[in-house]
Amino acid sequence: MATISVRTRDGELHSFEGRVGASLMENIRNGGFDELLAMCGGCLSCATCHVFVEELPASASLPIPSIDETELIEGSDYRQENSRLSCQIPFDETLSGIVIGIAPED
Ligand code: FES
DSSP: OOOEEEOOSSOOOEEEOOOTTBBBHHHHHHHHHHTTTTTTSSSSSOOEEEEEEEETTTTTTOOOOHHHHHHHHHOTOOTTTTTTEEGOOOOOOGGEEEEEOOOOOO
């Protein structure tokens, strides 16, 4: 079982089983967290899938953000060092235990 924990904007932490092969964004949306808007559906054009990676499992690594992802995140008032666009992160077993916070809405 590969789990994802999501901190919603009210500060609550929710854990659920993730679907391997789907993006983190798809997993969060499928988990019922509608406050992650993901308006472009993962086309890398909206930045409304912005999350903070609060905890990463020790053996896990994330793909290096593309220039387009970096530029979109730089446009957010809430950008942090651990900011990522969740549509750009494929979820797999190595990420089981990841803790994600949904960024405030820009
Ligand atoms: S869903 Fe639009 S950039 Fe990720």
